[in-house]
Amino acid sequence: MIEKALRGNSNYWMWLAFLGAFIAVGGICYIRQYLFGMGLTGMGRDLSWGLYISQFTFLVGVAAGGLMLVLPYYIHNYKAFGRITILGEFLAIASLVMCLMFIMADIGQPIRGLNMILHPTPNSMLFWDMVVLLGYLTLNVICGWVILTAERKQVKPPKWVYIFVYISIPFAVSIHTVTAMLYCGLPGRHFWLSAITAPRFLASAFAAGPALIVIACLIMKRIAHFDAGKEAINKITTIIMYAAIINAFFVCLEFFVGWYSNIPGHKHSLEYLFFGLEHHGQVYNNLVPFMWSSVLLCFGGLGVFAYMKITKTGSDLMIGLGCAMIFIALWLDKGLGFVMGGLVVNPLDEIVEYYPTANEIAVSLGIWATGIFLVTVLYKIAVKVEHEVEG
Amino acid sequence: MDKQRRKFLKIAGVTALAGIGAPAVVKLTASPVLASSTGKTDAHGVQAEHGSGHGAESAPQGVRLGLLIDMRKLYGHPELLDKATAACNKVHNIPAIDSKKSEIKWIWKTPFANAFTDQTAYHSSKVTKENDFLVLCNHCDEPPCVRVCPTKATYIEKNTGIVSMDYHRCIGCRFCMMGCPYGARSFNWFDPRPYIKELNPDFPTRMRGVVEKCNFCGERLALGQEPACVEAVKEAGAIVFGDLNDPNSEIRQILDKEHTIQRQAALGTKPSVFYIV
Numbered sequence: 159m160i161e162k163a164l165r166g167n168s169n170y171w172m173w174l175a176f177l178g179a180f181i182a183v184g185g186i187c188y189i190r191q192y193l194f195g196m197g198l199t200g201m202g203r204d205l206s207w208g209l210y211i212s213q214f215t216f217l218v219g220v221a222a223g224g225l226m227l228v229l230p231y232y233i234h235n236y237k238a239f240g241r242i243t244i245l246g247e248f249l250a251i252a253s254l255v256m257c258l259m260f261i262m263a264d265i266g267q268p269i270r271g272l273n274m275i276l277h278p279t280p281n282s283m284l285f286w287d288m289v290v291l292l293g294y295l296t297l298n299v300i301c302g303w304v305i306l307t308a309e310r311k312q313v314k315p316p317k318w319v320y321i322f323v324y325i326s327i328p329f330a331v332s333i334h335t336v337t338a339m340l341y342c343g344l345p346g347r348h349f350w351l352s353a354i355t356a357p358r359f360l361a362s363a364f365a366a367g368p369a370l371i372v373i374a375c376l377i378m379k380r381i382a383h384f385d386a387g388k389e390a391i392n393k394i395t396t397i398i399m400y401a402a403i404i405n406a407f408f409v410c411l412e413f414f415v416g417w418y419s420n421i422p423g424h425k426h427s428l429e430y431l432f433f434g435l436e437h438h439g440q441v442y443n444n445l446v447p448f449m450w451s452s453v454l455l456c457f458g459g460l461g462v463f464a465y466m467k468i469t470k471t472g473s474d475l476m477i478g479l480g481c482a483m484i485f486i487a488l489w490l491d492k493g494l495g496f497v498m499g500g501l502v503v504n505p506l507d508e509i510v511e512y513y514p515t516a517n518e519i520a521v522s523l524g525i526w527a528t529g530i531f532l533v534t535v536l537y538k539i540a541v542k543v544e545h546e547v548e549g
Numbered sequence: 550m551d552k553q554r555r556k557f558l559k560i561a562g563v564t565a566l567a568g569i570g571a572p573a574v575v576k577l578t579a580s581p582v583l584a585s586s587t588g589k590t591d592a593h594g595v596q597a598e599h600g601s602g603h604g605a606e607s608a609p610q611g612v613r614l615g616l617l618i619d620m621r622k623l624y625g626h627p628e629l630l631d632k633a634t635a636a637c638n639k640v641h642n643i644p645a646i647d648s649k650k651s652e653i654k655w656i657w658k659t660p661f662a663n664a665f666t667d668q669t670a671y672h673s674s675k676v677t678k679e680n681d682f683l684v685l686c687n688h689c690d691e692p693p694c695v696r697v698c699p700t701k702a703t704y705i706e707k708n709t710g711i712v713s714m715d716y717h718r719c720i721g722c723r724f725c726m727m728g729c730p731y732g733a734r735s736f737n738w739f740d741p742r743p744y745i746k747e748l749n750p751d752f753p754t755r756m757r758g759v760v761e762k763c764n765f766c767g768e769r770l771a772l773g774q775e776p777a778c779v780e781a782v783k784e785a786g787a788i789v790f791g792d793l794n795d796p797n798s799e800i801r802q803i804l805d806k807e808h809t810i811q812r813q814a815a816l817g818t819k820p821s822v823f824y825i826v
Contacts, residue, residue, distance in 0.1 A: 195739035196739075196758065197651055201738075202649070202651060203726075203732075203735055203736065204732070206726045206736055261722075264722070265721045265722045266719075266722075266736065266759060267720050270719075271720060273700040273718055274699050274700060276700075277701050281697075282724070284697065284722060285699045288699070340724070344697070344728050345693050345728075345817065346730025346813060346816055505729065505731055505732035506684070506731075507662065507663050508663060510649075
């Protein structure tokens, strides 16, 4: 089926070349980092996790988000999602590849990466994260490919593949739960030490992943004559709304716990993220504009959806706008605020703000471009197969 | 290259010996008067004595090395704190990187409010306000860094209780730095070797991309020496090192007598470093 990705119009190739340019720059910047060391990043002794890990965390969510298509279709037999579950599975594959790339970019001795497998350590959540991520990647590759092949041959998928489909459902939950456990089990990191971290991650994942799929569907409708169907898009936007509302609710709960308990450690990160943290006469607030943008975009996106639901209208443009707003809001919240906010106060009560370097940003963009490249190719294959079947 | 490797293996062997040798060394460092008062004592004898206890700490097993910093003897002498840090830096080939972002520190000084974030600094005494405190790895009995490490590159040495690092296994994920609630760990953001002022050929240097921290001078214990910081402030007798599980060790004698505090004790990490303030 790969050959289907090798035929396309000039726009397709130009798009891939455009992404290729980012990948090339990212690759060069990574080589620089590999040769010099992690000192080329903005991370330091106090803020020793940064953009890479936060992108990883966010993308695990995007990967898990596909569950919102797979679960209704396979468990509840919701036929409207029939055409697009494959998009969820393929998005998961691309997201997980990005996750693994971000992890490799983040570790100081990447050539020793296999030590994770050579010296398996079950008490480390990072070990379990590797297990579930590789497991979920494998499951999605198997399910996506087998089901698409069956569709192409216009036969029912073999029965055995459903076992993997059903296993992949708890796996999707597990990848984000275990990723949350990287953070929420660390003593002395007050912002992360919250039992609600995992549910919050899942809620934001179930909004961000489907939002990206809707955007992809709308783009493909315009450029590839692929129509996901009005009912399907309508249902996904409802799912996105609920998930985004639950995420916002969870964030509010964090605020309540911090302010009502009045424990400084529980407030510091939120103060830093939303209002600016004052310390020895200096105010640290470099993320405040981003976090308020996140709030406005989240409620703006929800407002757009609510308007469409109430008036029962909605153009593709409005749906796309709503989804993009929610997606960016959640990226700012989890892909930026969560990690940096949690680390801004170091264990010795010193404040360190994080500014990623150009090199680091270029590597991150390169990895994102690789993921989008992969999504483009995989979606191209999926859409071509659908077209072929429909004649 | 080959020579360096041989040198490393030699050191690695010696460090491994530390595990076997340490109990004996601890006895050496304990005051001879105390040691002779009970005749022969071995660490395992302690177990029976504490076996029936049902306190917060589990029954002690084997040797658990600890450090006690008597700040009373260091107040007004910041030069002694610097001396301890300098001794450690020199012995362990710690690079002098002049950047808060990338610096590497094993033992350093910091104000009370930073060292003891869970203690009040409100209306603190003049002495508390004006003096810095030594901070280092606490060699916890329940170390979060060991719990989170995905490769067992940091681990508890069974024979000594020291929380050690294997620089050759560390993949540089920095998860241990996230886990450590004391900020005791440093990462080599780039090749540290050019920043080593005076190379100590008896201790390995590190490469970029790995985490490092205080090792309680495991390599010196193996040779029957005291930790470098203890030795550096010997004149003031401000730092006492020994086996926390041996009721006759000097450190235990002081712990039994004086009121001591620990950093972030509420987090349940069971630090092995104590302070008299």
